[in-house]
Amino acid sequence: MWYFGIGIVLLRFVFASLYLPVRYKSIRLNYDKELANIAAKNNFKPVRVYGKPDKLDLSINLKIARFYYDSLPAIPFLVYEITYYYYKCSNQLVTYDTILRRNINYIGFRSQLKDMHPDILYSFKNPEGEEAVLFSIKE
Numbered sequence: 001m002w003y004f005g006i007g008i009v010l011l012r013f014v015f016a017s018l019y020l021p022v023r024y025k026s027i028r029l030n031y032d033k034e035l036a037n038i039a040a041k042n043n044f045k046p047v048r049v050y051g052k053p054d055k056l057d058l059s060i061n062l063k064i065a066r067f068y069y070d071s072l073p074a075i076p077f078l079v080y081e082i083t084y085y086y087y088k089c090s091n092q093l094v095t096y097d098t099i100l101r102r103n104i105n106y107i108g109f110r111s112q113l114k115d116m117h118p119d120i121l122y123s124f125k126n127p128e129g130e131e132a133v134l135f136s137i138k139e
Helices: 002-026 031-041 078-090
Strands: 047-050 054-061 066-074 094-097 105-109 119-125 131-136
Touching: 031 078, 031 119, 031 131, 047 078, 078 094
Parallel strands: 047 094, 047 105
Antiparallel strands: 054 066, 105 131, 119 131
16 A cells, blocks of 8 residues: 555656646747746836626525525636736736726736727737737826
């Protein structure tokens, strides 16, 4: 039993140290590289993430009856990845904002900036094909 346990631990160690780094480098989009480019374009200053909040429904579904209480705004899922890799590259905290202010740099999706005329500093496409941009709103 001890040999089996030690074998599983060693197999997991080899998998994590050899296979996972090679697999990560072969992925089409590496957020750490793209956000390192964004941090360089932003001069390693703090940045905000702009986007519409997701909706978190507070409900209970018992199959017989469903109780709906309320809904809360929630931070979109992609924001977690952006904040982690930007902080890793620049040691600057990233905040989330739903209101645009002038002369502040934001990271957001081009599809959410349809009616605005932002000054785009950098852009890349995520695996879903949507374009993420580093932008600011000038006067």
